[in-house]
Amino acid sequence: MCADTQCAQHFKGSPVDVTYTVSINKGLKVTPGSVGLTALAGVTASAKLVVQLPAGATSFTATTTATWLNISGVTASGMTLTAAGKAPGVYSALVTVSAANRQVTVPVTYNVGNNPASVNSITPERASLGFTAPAGYASTAQQMKVTLPAWATGLSSAVVYDSGSGWLSVNVDAAGALNLVASAVGLRPGNYAASLVLNGGPDVLPVSLPVSLNVLAPDWSVSGSSSFSVNAASTAAGLSGQISIDIPNLPVQTWQASSNASWLTLSRGSGALRTDKLGISVNVAEMLKLANGRTHTAAISLSVASGKADPTTFTVTLDKKLAELNFVSPHTRLPGEAGNYIVRGSGFDALADVSKALQVSGAVPAKVVRVNDTQLEVSLPAATGDATFAIANTLGAPVGAATLKALAQPAMAYAAIDTQGRKGGMVFDPERQAVYTINKTLSSLMRFQKNGASWDVSSVPVPDADAVAIAPDGKSLIVTVTSGQIQLFDPATLASQGSYKAGYVSGDTLNALPRLAVRNDGKVLFAGGSGVAGAGGMAYFDLASRSFGNIGGSYAFGWAVASGDGSHLNIVQSASYSPQPPMVSLDGTDSAAKPAPGGLTFWYEAAQSLRGERFAEGTYTVWDRDFNIIGKVALPDANYFGRTPVFSPDGKRLYVLAYSSAGLYLGSTVMPRVYVFDSSTRMVTSTNLPLLGSFDLKDYPTCNIDAYECDTRALGAISPDGATLFFIGDARLVVAPVPALSASRAAMRRLALPVSR
Numbered sequence: 001m002c003a004d005t006q007c008a009q010h011f012k013g014s015p016v017d018v019t020y021t022v023s024i025n026k027g028l029k030v031t032p033g034s035v036g037l038t039a040l041a042g043v044t045a046s047a048k049l050v051v052q053l054p055a056g057a058t059s060f061t062a063t064t065t066a067t068w069l070n071i072s073g074v075t076a077s078g079m080t081l082t083a084a085g086k087a088p089g090v091y092s093a094l095v096t097v098s099a100a101n102r103q104v105t106v107p108v109t110y111n112v113g114n115n116p117a118s119v120n121s122i123t124p125e126r127a128s129l130g131f132t133a134p135a136g137y138a139s140t141a142q143q144m145k146v147t148l149p150a151w152a153t154g155l156s157s158a159v160v161y162d163s164g165s166g167w168l169s170v171n172v173d174a175a176g177a178l179n180l181v182a183s184a185v186g187l188r189p190g191n192y193a194a195s196l197v198l199n200g201g202p203d204v205l206p207v208s209l210p211v212s213l214n215v216l217a218p219d220w221s222v223s224g225s226s227s228f229s230v231n232a233a234s235t236a237a238g239l240s241g242q243i244s245i246d247i248p249n250l251p252v253q254t255w256q257a258s259s260n261a262s263w264l265t266l267s268r269g270s271g272a273l274r275t276d277k278l279g280i281s282v283n284v285a286e287m288l289k290l291a292n293g294r295t296h297t298a299a300i301s302l303s304v305a306s307g308k309a310d311p312t313t314f315t316v317t318l319d320k321k322l323a324e325l326n327f328v329s330p331h332t333r334l335p336g337e338a339g340n341y342i343v344r345g346s347g348f349d350a351l352a353d354v355s356k357a358l359q360v361s362g363a364v365p366a367k368v369v370r371v372n373d374t375q376l377e378v379s380l381p382a383a384t385g386d387a388t389f390a391i392a393n394t395l396g397a398p399v400g401a402a403t404l405k406a407l408a409q410p411a412m413a414y415a416a417i418d419t420q421g422r423k424g425g426m427v428f429d430p431e432r433q434a435v436y437t438i439n440k441t442l443s444s445l446m447r448f449q450k451n452g453a454s455w456d457v458s459s460v461p462v463p464d465a466d467a468v469a470i471a472p473d474g475k476s477l478i479v480t481v482t483s484g485q486i487q488l489f490d491p492a493t494l495a496s497q498g499s500y501k502a503g504y505v506s507g508d509t510l511n512a513l514p515r516l517a518v519r520n521d522g523k524v525l526f527a528g529g530s531g532v533a534g535a536g537g538m539a540y541f542d543l544a545s546r547s548f549g550n551i552g553g554s555y556a557f558g559w560a561v562a563s564g565d566g567s568h569l570n571i572v573q574s575a576s577y578s579p580q581p582p583m584v585s586l587d588g589t590d591s592a593a594k595p596a597p598g599g600l601t602f603w604y605e606a607a608q609s610l611r612g613e614r615f616a617e618g619t620y621t622v623w624d625r626d627f628n629i630i631g632k633v634a635l636p637d638a639n640y641f642g643r644t645p646v647f648s649p650d651g652k653r654l655y656v657l658a659y660s661s662a663g664l665y666l667g668s669t670v671m672p673r674v675y676v677f678d679s680s681t682r683m684v685t686s687t688n689l690p691l692l693g694s695f696d697l698k699d700y701p702t703c704n705i706d707a708y709e710c711d712t713r714a715l716g717a718i719s720p721d722g723a724t725l726f727f728i729g730d731a732r733l734v735v736a737p738v739p740a741l742s743a744s745r746a747a748m749r750r751l752a753l754p755v756s757r
Contacts (some may be wrong), residue, residue, distance in 0.1 A: 025055035028102040033259060035108045036208075041115035042085040042150020049095075049106065051079045057100035066093030067202075069108060070431045072386040085118075085151040086112045087203045118150035122200050122207040124178075127195065129211045131168075131182035134218055134249045135189050136308040139182040146178060146198060153201030159211075162193040168214060170196065182213045189217040189323075218309030220302065221246045226316055228282055231350030232323040232393040234358060239282035245302060246274045247309055254305040254457075261298030261443055262286040264316055273304075280316065288397045292324045293346045293545065296579070322389040323347035323357065326544045327472035328378075328402040329387045329520035329565040330610065332430050334721055335406045338382040342375060342567060342588065343389055343402060344472070344521045349373040351391070363404075374521060380404070391588060402473065407431060409721040410450075415735040416699035417455050422730045424507070425467035425514035426715035429491055431474050437715070437728055438479065440509060445479055445489060448733050455735070460494045462487065467514030471543050472522055472566055478543070480516050480526050482507040485540045500541060502548060503531030508559075511702065511729050513605065515559045516573055520566030520588045527557050527683075538586075538593065553592035561606040561615075564649060568612030568625060572730050575602040576665030585627075597627050605644055605713060609651030610720075614679050616645035619656050622679050622689060631683035635675055636691060643672075646725060647718040652680035653687065655738075657697075657714060657727055664706040672697045674725065693741040702729030 003009035004474050026189040029052035039045035041072050051060050053076065062071045062079055068091060073080035081095065091110040096103055108538055125145045133139035138448030157170045157178065164187055171179045180196075199206045201310050225241020241636030256270045257278055263286040266409040267279030280300070290296050296318045303311040325345040333339065343358070348370050351357040353680040355368045367379040380387060387404040433450040444459040445468060464483040471478060476497055477489040482505050488497035505528040506515060513525035522543035527592065530539035560571040567588045573581040583600040584593035600617065607616040614630065615623045619642025622630040635642060635658055644657040654677040663670030673696050701708040714729040725736045 004370070026052060028052065028057070028060070028097065028099050028104050029096050029103045033104075033106060035106060037081070037083050037108065037110045039083065039085070040108070040113050040117075041088045041120075042113065044082055044085055045110065046080055046082040046368065048073075048078055048080050049097075051076075051097060051099075053077075054102055057102075060097050060099035062095055064093050064095045064108075066091070066108075066142045068110070069093045070096065078156070083106065083108075083110045086110065087113050087149065087151050088112050091305065097639075098457070099537050115150060119147050121205060122147055122152070122155075122198050122298075123147040124198065124207065124209060126209070128209055130214070131180075132214045132216060133182055133184035134216050134247075134308070135184050135187060136306075137184055137250065139213070141179060141181045144180065145180045146176065146469065147734075148176070148200045149204055151201070152204045156199045158197045158199070159571045160195040160197060160208075162195070164192040164194075165321045166280045167192060168194055168196070168211060180211075184215040187213075187215045189215050191215070216249055218247045218250050218304075218308070220312045221248055222314045223313070224277070225280060226314070227319065228316070229319045229321065230282070230287065230395075231321045231347055232391065233350050234322075235394050236282075236284050239284070241280055243278040243280060243300070244374070245271070245276075245278060245694070247304070250304070250308060253308070256303050256305060258301050259298055261296070261426060261546065262297070263290060263318065264298040264300070266300070270305075279665070280285070282318065284395055284397075287318065287320065288395070289339065290318070290320055291545065292320050292399065296317045297328050321347040321350065322393055322395070322397055322399050323351055324399040325389055325391055325402045326400060326522055327520060328389055329472045329567065330720075331403070331473050332405045332407045332720060333383040335408050336382045337406075338380060339379050341404060342520050342565060343378055344375055344588070345391070345400065345402075346374050347391075347399075348376060357392055359390045359392055361388045361390075372589055385564070405431060407720070409719050409723065412450065412719070412724045412735055412737055413453060414698065414737060415455055415733075417457060417733045417735075418731070419446065419448075419457070419728070419733055420730060422509060422711065423715055423728050424465070425469060425516070426717050426728050427468060427470045427477070428717040428719060428726055429470060429474060430720045432491055434491070435717070435726055435728070436468050436470070436477055436731060437733075438462070438468045440466065440507075441730070443493060445477065447491075447494060447559045455733075458494065460489070460496075464507075466505065467516050467526075469514060469516050469518045469524065472518060472520050477541065478516065478518065478524050478541075480505050480507065480514075480528075484528075486526065489646050498546070500546065500548070502526070502539065502541070503529030511713050511715060512621065513559050513561055513715070515533065515557075517560035517562040517569045517571070518543075518566050519562070519569065519586070523551075525551065525557050525560065525569065525571075525586075527559065534602070536592075544731050551586065551591070551593060553594075553635065555593045555595075556581070558602075561608050563608040563612030564610035566610070570596065570606065570607065570608065570615055572602040573718065575604075598623070600627070605642075607645040607647050607654075609647040610649040611651075614651035614654070616647065616654055619643070619645050619658070622654060622677075624682070628682065630679055630681075631689035632687045633677060634688040634691075637673070640673055640675075643712055644714045644716040644727060646718050647679070648718065648722040649720055650722070653677065653722070654679040655716075655718070655725055657701075659700075659712055659717060661702065661706075664704050664710075664712075666705060668704060672700055674736065676738075695736075695739050697727075697734055697736055699728075699732050699734050701727040701732050701734045703731055 031050040037045040070082045093108040095106040131139040224243035300314040369377045421439040424438035437450040446459040492622045523540040530548035537553035569586040580601040582595040603618040640658040675694040701714040714727045717726040
């Protein structure tokens, strides 16, 4: 034993051997001290550990920091470690065992190999998803299977929206499949995009799938009766139909309908998509108020009560072509006169039997011929009274009437009425026994009306007036106004009947043939522009519809001369161009003008007979309707030159007003002369038309001086009985009865007219 602290000295008798026993209690022990686990990817692995508890301990605890390692089966003598299925790789963990204040740490190594029986990543059965839905509704549901790696902990999803939000619904069913629905509620029509992100747990990489949604505008499908045609054979029962209404990409729901036109009646105001049809019919009473010869439209407004579709319209057209009469031409005839007359209107092609459909009072037609849809030719026997034409139809609708008036023409005495100012156009009205003209200098429409043995003169101001003509029925005077209008006047009162704006109107300052001509269908051709877009170089104003349009073709309208019945127009395009454009002609049924043969280009004065059988080119040549030369006009007196040609109504005589170059001075006693030529027969062995005679006027209708400013060209007309000539210029209206001429052409002499009154 030591006697000091450093054990440098010992007690006597030491060291002494002492015998003793040391007992060591059992400690905490885990066997094995380390664990190595091996498994294929996605497959679990386990190992048992034996635990020796220290003295006095009856239990232990075990923990690990690894989420993939599970401790189970814990008893007083051991436990089981189980590693979850993992992706290929090497994983490490520590297991801490504690008992009686003692701890043992066991390292665990988990070696996971590739598993050929398992996928290695999240695998959806489609690479993308696409949905379609009408605005306001959901798409059809889609299901998509997803295969997960064996080590995935479960399937979850998230949606990342590129446009719009909240429109994709995703649910995972018990079998692990995805159920998806896209909703277009609150979305406008268009395309929307999103990404569907799929997750399988911490050891699985997420997968993103593109998702698209096409939001459709509701697609109306409306079909059925969309047009009606009304003609002379139409019945009220036949003017009806049905419309089917649907929006295929919407569920069945209620539609609502309304019409914006009084002539279109609907059978109901609402119904169900795909189930209820909409009946439509023409309200005959309202339809009859519409303009004839035109196409009218009505719009049916359609909507759905849910508001899930924008309203739409369905257009219904009505082509109203009831047979209608507008004019008979000429509209007057002499009592006891028989002949062929032209009835103009529209809708004649629909008449099954035109002879039965045409109703004529005051005469019994010998023959009725349908020329086309707008023209009939009627042969009438002689009669002393008026004849009125009308057309019947199954609807009982009034469609106009036209009257052929039988008018006796009184004998007229020679007269000369002073009227200064340059004139534009000249009309003799046999119904009112009046002459109308435009005074360009005074800007007025003038009327000279026979009153017994005298003539009453009246006028109304028409600023910028250029020319005048009369309607085919004699009910309107047509005046062209160079400020751009067509104006109508009552021939009886000179009261205005309306003014209509054209594109533009051209005119002239000289005494000239009018720059307008009236066809027997009521189309008034004029020099200018219609203001209406479309093909055709000749503007017209339609008296029947009170509208403007264009005659087809590329020809222009300069000035023209029309036959008395308006069935044939000869038109000069221009006299100013080189090379000179051809003269063109236009019949009453032509849709386009056609160039005249024979090298005809232009003239400054011309005439046609009542029905266009004869045409005088200036005072030089007479042609027939087909432009065959009838003969030349040769004045027998060398000093005289032709000024104004006028045909007898039947075209058998040509009257040529001529001036003498020796009489062109103030105070001259050399008067104008009217030469009368026989134009009834085409010349065969000679060129010049036979001269039947001549007679002198007592007055000049125009100025008669040899000066640049003096326009010696007069305008001419003739009465329907061929007994009276009318000439007007910038000095006078001359009324000249035609004297009897000798039947002997060889002994022709000049006749003198009575003194003017």
